[in-house]
Amino acid sequence: MKNVNIRALARELKLSLSTVSKALRDSYEISAATKERVRALAAEWNYIPNAYASSLRGRKSKNIAVVLPEVADSFFSIAINGIEAAVKPKGYHVIIYLTHESYDGEAAILKDFQSGRVDGVLLSVSRETTRTDHVQELMDKEVPVVFFDRVLETLAAPKVVTDDAESAYKATTHLLSQGCREIAYLGISEDLYICRQRMEGYRQALRDHQLPVQPRNILTCAADATRNFQLVKKLLQRANRPDGIVASVEKLTTTVYQVCQQLQLHMPGDVKLVCFSNLEIATILQPSLTTITQPAFEMGKTAAEMLVKILEKKVLTEKDIRVVIPSELVVRGSSGVK
Template identity: 35%
Template sequence: MGNRHTSLKDLARELNVSISTVSRALRNHPDISPEMREKVKQLANLRKYSPNPLAMGLLKQETRMIGVIVPDLVTHFYASIISGIESLAKEKGYFILIASSNESAEKEKESIENLRKARVEGLLICLSQETTDTGHFENLLEQGIPLVFFDRVCLQGQIPTVTADNAEAAGKITRHFYEQGYRRIAFISGPEQLNISRERLAGYKAGLEACNLPVDPDLIERCNLSHDSARQAMSRLLKLPNPPDAVFGINDTVAFAVMKEIKEHGLRIPRDMGLVGFTDEFHATVVEPQLTSITHPTFEMGRKAAELFFDKIEKNAPPETIILQTKLVVRESSAKHSD
């Protein structure tokens, strides 16, 4: 046989019996004589036969595979969520297939089609930043395909979702800036259609109100979550007649780009400009100064998303929305009082 995986067909050919006879013999089916069962098992051991889970799943119309789509496979944020999903999937005897949308709505649709062709039993998805139309998700719903959203979500109430408490977290950031003595607090948001942009903007505004600070539209910028776009947004803020003295980036990628732009303008962080990120990537602790950021319970987010998936396929549970709490980790980039 060489190194090739031994199949039921191989065993059947060698014994000169049908594949179904071999399959039933291995399952101790009463229609197969004890002698034949023993003969099949001995040959299976000799040839080191092991069942192919995908082939077995296709026979039962189940593959025990779950598709997972994330915007990128580079950041620790998504890697940790995937680990959380995989941990529960493994306990349930499932495998996961991972695809990246690369922040493209078209690639997201393509990934869904590819994972469907691979016969996944359902999908766990974090939306791409370009996604505005939900038709491809509604098609999955109509076909009865189990679907769960995490972090960036849509169709809440129709599809199970797991998110962080984005508004509460953004409010924490704004109040922290105020307590450190900052008064012109800017926010660089992401694409308007994303729930994380809307929710963090609402929390930012609520935080300003709680601190009796006005909402200045000039201090609210948007970017497409890329490094260059974030730097351009920060450059626009720095050119204002009355520029900010603190900036909150919608995620750490944005915050790192902002940090570079601030430094290139000869400003010091945190003395001249406070800076806070969101998602607490590994690099937050190795940049200079270390970045204050919001930490997500990412592994828990993945576990919860997987729990919602299994609740759906095992109990046909109604759509549930889970909101997880975050933590503000204060480091050097916003600690003005300790500078």
């Protein structure tokens, strides 16, 4: 039953194409009895309404949705450029949807795509997202999904990620080599796969250097900048103050610098900092910021190329593909090197 289409349904049911189409769309113009007949056969033949809608129109929407938690983070704004670089030559339009780190928002957006509004989806999940059913449901409707950066590890969909664990390991090891012995880790989620990976890299580096992993040194920050400021301030006011910080997200940069200013702590003398960040401005901070720079453009581009490939083949052959593009440790002033 591979080539079920609207025409086959209409022929079998001895109905017009238009009637079958309307019945499937639950149109008020069609009687309940007819709708029931159409739906029963569609279900029996495992017919997928979305594919129908597209083929009836005779064209795809040529729209690719990019679903992101936010755009204030430079990782995402650069990744968008990579995505557009990959899909524009192929004639696709990029449409951006923001979840604002809300699972409900994300689920509602994906639900909306089931009607065939977009041809495919590039997804980086919200901080709250632990369930996978909203994505699985969309994939079941044959709308291809490619994950990038923030992935749902257990889903059988292509993924483009960076080496989060290795990068955090590298950042922590770098701080250790600069003499730090009490290193704090600032995270934003205990659920997100990439956050767990980063934290694991940090822990592993400490263990490999025979240092204890101290719960007091692991902070989970939130969306609220004022609360983050208080958390980090409390951390840096402690008697056994951390002498190094690995900040796992870009926006915590401002927080750490502000707290150091207020407490009159000197970077890198009193505390050294490495931040996961793609901020262009890292170079002009004083001290300049040591970063884990993610390959944002390449990640967006690679994920988009993969999606286009799937769309052009019209089959999901690559769902087990996982591409890892390494991040780079860029050492600058905040970790004690000029």
